[in-house]
Amino acid sequence: MSFLRNFHDIVSNQTSDYDTKIHELLKFGLRIFKLDIAIISAIKEDVYRVEYAISPDNSLEVGTTFDAAGTYCIHTLNAKCATSFHHASESDICSHPCYLNFGLESYIGAPIVVNDIPVGTVNFSSANVSPQFTQTHIDYIELLAQWLGAKLLERESINKLEKSTETLKKLETVGKIGTWEVDIKEGAVYWSDQTRIIHEVDDDYIPNLTDGISFYREGESQQQITKTLEKSMATGEPWGLELELVTAKGNYIWVATHGTAEFLNGECVRLFGTFQDITEDVELRLELEKKKREAESALKDKSTMFAKVSHELRTPLNGVHGMLNALVDETNEYKRQEKLNLALRSSQTLLKIINEVLDYSKITYGDLRLKPNDFLLEALLNDFSAIYAQLFEKTPVSFQSILSIPKDCWVHTDEVRISQILSNLLSNAFKFTEKGSVCLTATAQKRKDVVSLEIQIRDTGCGMTDAFMQSIFTPFSQDSNVAMSKREGSGLGLSIVKELVTLMGGTITVTSKLGSGSCFDIKLDLVHGNAHTPLSDDVKNGDHLYENIEVLVVDDIDINRVVLGSCLETFNIEPVFAIDGEDAISKCQEKPFDLIFMDCVMPGLDGLQTTKILRAQQVVGPNTVIAAVTANTSDDDKAACIEAGMDIFIAKPFQSTEIQNAIIEANKLKYQHSLK
Missing domain, CATH: 3.30.450.40 (GAF domain)
Structure with missing residues (x-):
């Protein structure tokens, strides 16, 4: 311009x-x-x-x-x-x-x-x-x-x-610039061809001053051009304006008009200038301004997240750090156990916050993906009912579950994300209900194409204000009317639930009244799953699973080897340790292993390269299970591990059940191989 x-x-x-x-x-x-x-x-x-x-x-x-x-x-x-x-x-x-x-x-x-x-x-x-x-x-x-x-x-x-x-005229067309002229004495108005094109009028259209002004959008644009023309005719001052215009065909465009006045013997006799369609430029500018606002908002959200997460991380970190320090000189076994339990609960809270932040980051960048698998819907809901029934036993709040799920109802969806939705909503009900009851209701109907699942979680807790209900699924939003002692958490749980339900093609609604409790209703249409036979109890739980199994732990960090070794000791397994990829290959050449826990990031040969060598050169047999144990948990990292030849993916910090599942898988292969 x-x-x-x-x-x-x-x-x-x-x-x-x-x-x-x-x-x-x-x-x-x-x-x-x-x-x-x-x-x-x-x-x-x-x-x-x-x-x-x-x-x-x-x-x-x-x-x-x-x-x-x-x-x-x-x-x-x-x-x-x-x-x-x-x-x-x-x-x-x-x-x-x-x-x-x-x-x-x-x-x-x-x-x-x-x-x-x-x-x-x-x-x-x-x-x-x-x-x-x-x-x-x-x-x-x-x-x-x-x-x-x-x-x-x-x-x-x-x-x-x-x-x-x-x-x-060609210049006008190239630059989309038209010219115009007003003869004040004669009252005649001249428009060039390009000016007519911009106004979307016929080639033979003859304008007048009143009609010319009427093309400008009513309101600010008309008022501004009228005042500008009057001022120029009085003072001779040239002008340049960007205004909205409505063409003869009803299209809204932006134009730049520049003009000046010509005087004869002190009297204004002519107005003339240029006229240009700048719609693309203005729209681009507006889009850039919008992007700027979005970027500023995103930056504000990130700042809020960092401040909120920093605050929330300190509480469980303080619990872990404080209790471990207190354990150093504690000799009373009962108090030692109490402090260990508190440290463990704090570490679990810390892990939950970290996982929520990672999920929120994936949602923000559009990287959250579902990983469908086949599972028995009734078993999942029964497990959750049993877990939360135990939690509520120690509180004055009663817990009730009403499940109407066909016993043979297999579904194909992301079991982990369904569990995450239930866990977040039930945990909130547990946190904010001091008396009364919490009720989990779930019904499933097998239809021709889908399984229609409806879940309701109702509580008699503190409820929510109408104002908070407007932003309940917004990240970091918390109700100021709820006591501060109950507001622990990242403030991301409900926003993640909303995103997960939406990603699954479902809906979630909420009703609540301050002081009278809340009710969350979820509706999901799930794909039918294929039934499969789970491992028999003798294969899953037999004592022989933890005997005569050779395990190799590969990690370059001492504390990681100690932690995993301690976990394996609970299953009566004494592992062999390797400090890097080359050491792991050497150990595998010396003796066969049934299960290898492989760290992915190590100096020299990393876990992926080491696994590829072990598989390609057949240093390990086809029945050897290699489990990735890593802090790199993105979908790309998981895909890279599978491509390298790993069988199981375990994210740090791991749960003992994940280690147990890896042992079960290795023993199952070993047991099946022994039958051949």
């Missing part, structure tokens, strides 16, 4: 002659392109002649001639359009005579055309490397070249005036 305004001011200045305008345009071009040399040339019979020039030391004189083939302008003439480059030495023209002779790194030029014949060029150059040229730069150089062509045509002959007018 700035260069068009300046271009208009220069070429429409009635006090300047042709040569003055040329020099002003060249100087303006040098400022736009940030270059040193400006030239308008005439080219005839392969001779390049300097007609106008601006150079730092005025060494380039008018009348200087060159071989046209030895100038960069030969590319512009051949292309028949504007050409540019900003780093000649790094381009395919580095061997061009112009670069070899003058060392010009940057160039932008356009052909000057008269009667469709190139008669010269306007170009700007520099020995310095410039920033890359933009479409704005191309627009200006083409606009300047076309204006020069029109002026040359006008100067050649008055008889060629009509062709000069046609060139002006």
